Amino acid sequence: MPVGTQATVKGLSQRDLWDDLHARIILGNTYHLFLRPGHELIGRLGGLHRFMSWPGAILTDSGGYQVFSLSGLRKIADEGVTFQSHLDGDTHKFTPASTVDVQLAFGSDIMMVLDECPAYPVSHEYARVSMHRTVRWAEEAFGHYRQRIQNAPTRNALFPIVQGSMFPELRRECAERLFELDADGYAIGGLSVGEPRPLSLEMVEASEPFLPRERPRYAMGVGMPHELAEYVARGVDMMDCVLPSRNARNGWLFTSEGRVVIKHARYREDAAPLDPGCGCYTCRNYSRAYLRHLFQAGEILFASLATRHNLQRYLDIMGEIRQSILGGRFPLYLNSIRNSAAQDRGAAV
């Protein structure tokens, strides 16, 4: 899922996303949209889809992650979290119920429960207390959500989030507790917070067997291109990550032949497309030399063309994975990815 933090995937129009990239679901950030322009305004204007003119599905996070990573002073209590806006220092409070209300105002197709996402590393004791709080918050969120939709059946789904830091038994306990909520889908959170990458995969492995097989599982905030198949191999159906779009803006491009750091002098007169194996608008129309020029000149068009390509690359990989599963070839596919990742490590095009 491309990440559209502030009701826009940075640098792309909704047409680029829908018609060209065939993205069908994008992510919005509750923390950002709550602060600006505000969920009430978005609600009055017909919801987030209409506000941003997006014909597809929208998943919004609960805002918890940004409260912990972006906001100023914050205070966690049993009933929720109080925090200062990173924009103007104003104090706000998120509770399990209030973040459901905010996301209902957005009209999100998939909403997330408020959770605490601990930093890495934390003590077992902190992780345990925090995980129990996350479970309690999830129960409260579901209680509130089911009350709110009782008389106004909606098509929104609400996903709880498995936490437990890097302790497999806490992950397992959390998953077992959340299982009882009978949710439409389950997220695995607390990944990509600074831990070594093998540990992220281990935590997915520790959670997955205790989540219902027939419901979608969503690994939050992962991963690098060669890791996507690893998550799928561990039962993950959905992922979101800022890497393709953020790295694009920084000139770090993912291609079917490895990474391209476009500022390198080797691309100065390179008339080849960024990725000869890619069919995106950028690769069909522009050379590496032109992209490098735009990057060096600080031109907006670079961000747009680079993001387009990187998202296409991620969506292509997910398409390959899907085809290999449908064709019964996923183990072979996974092996080929592992082999080429081992070869590519440290190598650029």
Added chain:
Amino acid sequence: MPVGTQATVKGLSQRDLWDDLHARIILGNTYHLFLRPGHELIGRLGGLHRFMSWPGAILTDSGGYQVFSLSGLRKIADEGVTFQSHLDGDTHKFTPASTVDVQLAFGSDIMMVLDECPAYPVSHEYARVSMHRTVRWAEEAFGHYRQRIQNAPTRNALFPIVQGSMFPELRRECAERLFELDADGYAIGGLSVGEPRPLSLEMVEASEPFLPRERPRYAMGVGMPHELAEYVARGVDMMDCVLPSRNARNGWLFTSEGRVVIKHARYREDAAPLDPGCGCYTCRNYSRAYLRHLFQAGEILFASLATRHNLQRYLDIMGEIRQSILGGRFPLYLNSIRNSAAQDRGAAV
């Protein structure tokens, strides 16, 4: 002509320009492209059209204007101008012949001769000496150009530039001297350098009668939306201006109902399109409230959507002018523009 300074109209893809806006000619800046990525590189990569993947026509200026407005220390001599790059302080020299060579390497469809564009105001004496230098440079540029294309007939055109600051008799003398070059078209330069707007129009009036009627005339660096018809009324066929694109990025939008300064709180919950009378992608898909949100949040997509609209507005106006001329209604059209401009002065939507 939309301005594509560094081989890109800021924020727009070539598809946006060609397919959506139906722009058929854009402008590139010789000074910027000479410094980065360099005309030799662009030449080796097949010329500017191919480099930037632009299927339409390209006009490049001579670089003179930027030498005078952007570069550091500069020294004008009879044979050309020596200047320091605003990027790295390196010293370069432009001569009438070298700027033709640079533009031939670009493969520009319309090239401009090196000229001196004096600041405003300057003394009559300075303006006279400078104008004579500009005429001499134009003669040298044409001599060199005709020699270069002798054995390699090209489809490039070279336009000389009428200067003379704000002195009508110098404008007339300059136009008469340049007439003798029998050029494919003529530019009127030295406008929009800080002079009162009526003076710009006066200088066009002073030059126009002495330029050949059957050749295109190009007023450089103008103007505001309500001024376009005024220039056309004075015999101008071509204009370029950074206003639609630069103002767009600053949140200043031109609509058929007047200007919209998008940051104003009045647009906070405005669900209407930016310009209900406009058919551009932005107006077809997004509300003023969404555009304001993108602007306030500093999102790249704002620059792209706003530029799209402002350029559409300018191209729509030029289309209206063309239709009114073809239909024999131009005097009526001009009158209506003058009336609504008088009403709008100082008023916003």
